[in-house]
Amino acid sequence: MLKTVRACGVVAFAAVVLAVLSSGAAWADDSGDVAALRQEVQALRAEIEALKASLLALQQQGATAAPAPEAVPPAPLTTPGTAPPARSANVMNPAISAVFQAIGQSFLDGREDANGFDLSEAEVAFESTIDPYAKMNLYLTFSVDDAPVVEERYAQTLALPASLQLKGGRFKESFGKWNLLHTHAFPTVERPDALVHFFGEESLTNDGLSLSWLIPNPSGLYLESVTEAGTAREGTSFNSESRALTWSEHLAAFFNPSDSATLEVGASGAFGQTGPTETLLADLDAAGLTGILEPDERRPSDVYGMDITWKWKPLQANTYRSFTAQTEALWSRRDVEVLTGGVLEDDTIASSGGYLYLEGQWIKRWKIGVRGDLAGFPDSETDRTWSAAGVVKFAPSEFQEIRFQVKRTRLNPGAAARLGGDGDQEDTQVFFEWIPIIGAHGAHKY
Amino acid sequence: MTRHARTAALVLAAALLPSPARAAATVKVVASLPNLGAIARDIGGDRLDLTVIASGVQDAHFVDPKPSYIVKLRAADLLIVNGLDLEIGWIPPLAQGARNARVLPGGPGYVDASTGIPVVEIPANATRAEGDVHPYGNPHYLGDPLNALTVATTIAEALKKADPAGAASYDERRKAFAARLDQALFGAPLVELAGGAKLEREAAAGTLDHFLDATSIGGAPLRSKLGGWLGRMAPYRGKPIVTYHKDASYFAARFGLVVADYVEPKPGIPPSARHLEELTVRLQQGVAKVIVTRPYVEHRSTDLLAQKTGVAVVTLPLEVGGDPKATDFFALFDLVTERLAAALAPAGAGTAAPKGSGAR
Numbered sequence: 166m167l168k169t170v171r172a173c174g175v176v177a178f179a180a181v182v183l184a185v186l187s188s189g190a191a192w193a194d195d196s197g198d199v200a201a202l203r204q205e206v207q208a209l210r211a212e213i214e215a216l217k218a219s220l221l222a223l224q225q226q227g228a229t230a231a232p233a234p235e236a237v238p239p240a241p242l243t244t245p246g247t248a249p250p251a252r253s254a255n256v257m258n259p260a261i262s263a264v265f266q267a268i269g270q271s272f273l274d275g276r277e278d279a280n281g282f283d284l285s286e287a288e289v290a291f292e293s294t295i296d297p298y299a300k301m302n303l304y305l306t307f308s309v310d311d312a313p314v315v316e317e318r319y320a321q322t323l324a325l326p327a328s329l330q331l332k333g334g335r336f337k338e339s340f341g342k343w344n345l346l347h348t349h350a351f352p353t354v355e356r357p358d359a360l361v362h363f364f365g366e367e368s369l370t371n372d373g374l375s376l377s378w379l380i381p382n383p384s385g386l387y388l389e390s391v392t393e394a395g396t397a398r399e400g401t402s403f404n405s406e407s408r409a410l411t412w413s414e415h416l417a418a419f420f421n422p423s424d425s426a427t428l429e430v431g432a433s434g435a436f437g438q439t440g441p442t443e444t445l446l447a448d449l450d451a452a453g454l455t456g457i458l459e460p461d462e463r464r465p466s467d468v469y470g471m472d473i474t475w476k477w478k479p480l481q482a483n484t485y486r487s488f489t490a491q492t493e494a495l496w497s498r499r500d501v502e503v504l505t506g507g508v509l510e511d512d513t514i515a516s517s518g519g520y521l522y523l524e525g526q527w528i529k530r531w532k533i534g535v536r537g538d539l540a541g542f543p544d545s546e547t548d549r550t551w552s553a554a555g556v557v558k559f560a561p562s563e564f565q566e567i568r569f570q571v572k573r574t575r576l577n578p579g580a581a582a583r584l585g586g587d588g589d590q591e592d593t594q595v596f597f598e599w600i601p602i603i604g605a606h607g608a609h610k611y
Numbered sequence: 612m613t614r615h616a617r618t619a620a621l622v623l624a625a626a627l628l629p630s631p632a633r634a635a636a637t638v639k640v641v642a643s644l645p646n647l648g649a650i651a652r653d654i655g656g657d658r659l660d661l662t663v664i665a666s667g668v669q670d671a672h673f674v675d676p677k678p679s680y681i682v683k684l685r686a687a688d689l690l691i692v693n694g695l696d697l698e699i700g701w702i703p704p705l706a707q708g709a710r711n712a713r714v715l716p717g718g719p720g721y722v723d724a725s726t727g728i729p730v731v732e733i734p735a736n737a738t739r740a741e742g743d744v745h746p747y748g749n750p751h752y753l754g755d756p757l758n759a760l761t762v763a764t765t766i767a768e769a770l771k772k773a774d775p776a777g778a779a780s781y782d783e784r785r786k787a788f789a790a791r792l793d794q795a796l797f798g799a800p801l802v803e804l805a806g807g808a809k810l811e812r813e814a815a816a817g818t819l820d821h822f823l824d825a826t827s828i829g830g831a832p833l834r835s836k837l838g839g840w841l842g843r844m845a846p847y848r849g850k851p852i853v854t855y856h857k858d859a860s861y862f863a864a865r866f867g868l869v870v871a872d873y874v875e876p877k878p879g880i881p882p883s884a885r886h887l888e889e890l891t892v893r894l895q896q897g898v899a900k901v902i903v904t905r906p907y908v909e910h911r912s913t914d915l916l917a918q919k920t921g922v923a924v925v926t927l928p929l930e931v932g933g934d935p936k937a938t939d940f941f942a943l944f945d946l947v948t949e950r951l952a953a954a955l956a957p958a959g960a961g962t963a964a965p966k967g968s969g970a971r
Binding site: 297298300321323324325328329330379385386387389419421424427429478480481482483484485529530562563564603606607608611 | 666668669670673675676677678679681682683685696699700701703704707708710712715717718739742743879880881906907909
């Protein structure tokens with residue numbers, strides 16, 4: 166005990182000497198003296214360290230015999246700045262975010278069936294890494310009246326070799342650009358007509374596997390190949406009744422012509438099967454042959470696509486100014502059966518469609534976009550729609566956006582007949598949309 | 612298993628597994644922001660094959676995650692990030708797309724430069740009603756040059772792990788960086804007298820002022836030897852400034868300035884006409900004489916405030932490359948302290964920075 170006290174005294178004395186030397190005392194101005202003093206300070210510092218060590222040893226020895234003098238509280242084990250984990254079960258929970266979409270729409274040309282305001286969709290997204298090897302995403306969509314739908318749910322590898330990434334579950338098929346977007350992330354309020362006609366009101370979505378490969382190349386370009394196989398969810402081009410396998414391939418190349426501009430070019434192909442056309446079913450019904458002639462439920466149906474996206478965002482003002490031009494073209498080749506003279510005969514229907522979207526931003530928070538659509542239908546060579554839309558978007562913050570859109574559509578007689586109309590038709594629609602996002606900060610889109 | 616099958620399996624495994632010995636002697640490093648890149652370059656020198664994602668003239672919150680960066684990250688040994696969620700919008704999609712487990716959080720090559728930094732302004736209740744708040748605290752910690760020492764150590768340790776052959780070089784260069792930073796921050800004469808380590812400790816503990824005043828040499832307080840960036844800013848201690856975004860907290864604390872108000876009403880929210888009017892009144896009442904803005908934010912609001920109230924507007928880069936003169940971390944603080952000191956100097960005492968000066 167005495168030893169401990171003595172050692173404490175020595176340390177205290179040395180500390181006082183050091184303090185006096187290093188701060189209180191008047192130092193000689195001449196640099197030789199300063200150097201000598203500094204050496205002395207160094208020596209004393211070393212002595213203090215040695216004394217501290219012996220003091221610690223003594224304290225440890227005497228710990229059982231006598232209570233040690235109160236120690237300085239130990240430094241926290243966590244590094245400063247990294248907040249200690251909250252003591253809560255929430256720590257390992259996935260990042261959760263929710264997006265709501267309220268759409269008001271009105272037809273100005275007499276069609277009143279769809280007028281009104283809707284909470285058109287609410288989406289809840291969960292994202293988390295599973296372990297060091299994979300992550301999982303889950304997107305649940307709650308539409309106006311229906312039960313919640315799993316819009317996407319997939320696990321994705323993070324650590325496969327050879328620049329591969331494997332995704333499994335339900336996911337939006339990697340076909341062009343727009344098909345991958347969730348509705349709240351659409352550049353306009355609604356989907357381009359060609360995508361609706363080809364794939365339905367929802368994106369072309371697969372339950373299956375997706376293998377993405379970042380293709381190595383000497384010029385260091387971003388070249389990606391995405392190969393997917395699965396059962397596509399029901400749509401016009403694929404799987405009207407059957408659950409046949411759909412294959413798809415998407416190739417994308419990304420260029421940086423300058424620091425402020427980027428160009429992305431992609432080619433896609435989706436290869437699957439689908440059942441009889443609506444026209445055939447109607448013809449069979451009219452001829453009283455329903456149930457007598459069995460149409461083939463699995464006819465080959467292929468859709469090809471090209472996409473080009475050019476973006477300009479000046480580095481220094483990228484939140485204030487930007488310009489985007491995006492276009493996609495789709496071609497469908499669908500083998501069908503037609504009723505000719507009471508028998509089913511093979512035929513092939515080729516159709517196409519596409520859109521061009523231009524968007525400009527001149528001030529923070531405001532964007533203006535225009536979109537032109539030309540869209541055929543995969544089960545008809547003649548039915549067609551044309552439309553032009555203009556949208557104004559205001560984002561009060563990064564977490565909400567308000568949109569106002571006007572769309573004018575012209576339908577030829579065949580297309581109009583699909584909606585129960587007669588002859589050429591024109592429609593004008595007005596949309597109002599409000600998209601607030603809460604929860605985890607999502608990644609920015611590019 | 613037959614011998615052929617075993618051989619085939621081995622060949623396949625060899626083809627699939629990344630080779631442990633890399634052919635190139637350099638370490639492939641990707642830094643999210645230019646300041647981190649500049650410090651990494653100072654520590655790593657020619658041993659680094661360095662790519663910096665963001666440009667110095669860009670807002671670090673809103674860098675676009677261009678797929679071309681994924682290609683850079685695919686082959687990277689290290690990814691150095693600022694952390695504290697500053698890059699939440701763009702680093703995760705790039706790192707997850709890179710198919711390189713080394714640079715994912717938790718991987719051996721993921722370097723969070725905020726490790727060990729005393730973070731300020733950690734919100735007790737993170738809510739976006741307060742604007743785009745950072746739930747882990749203010750991420751602009753390299754505004755305090757002293758924090759660069761911690762970052763340099765973090766980077767040096769990561770480099771030593773990734774490239775053990777260069778360990779001695781990294782240690783040596785880190786020491787040289789620290790010595791250079793001490794001299795730049797405190798001035799060579801003071802470092803010569805008191806030692807860099809001592810000054811760093813006093814500065815980090817917030818007791819530097821007391822130390823400089825209480826210690827004298829030949830009757831003159833040690834403060835008279837203070838030079839460097841701190842010496843240049845010393846006459847303006849306690850002076851108020853208004854900043855555009857809440858990104859000068861660490862800088863102000865180090866240099867003894869007071870951030871009296873912000874041009875943004877809340878972080879990330881552009882100023883409304885009403886907020887600008889209120890700010891005009893406050894500036895007319897003398898709340899501050901200088902507004903600090905950044906190269907990447909709009910200048911209309913600050914020009915309007917300057918025109919209405921006569922305060923000086925000074926554009927200070929936050930990152931290396933944010934101004935043609937800010938060529939490295941040292942040049943950045945040379946420029947920032949010089950420009951700000953000129954703006955804060957009483958009229959006639961120096962050349963006030965021209966309105967909206969700097970890269971734009």
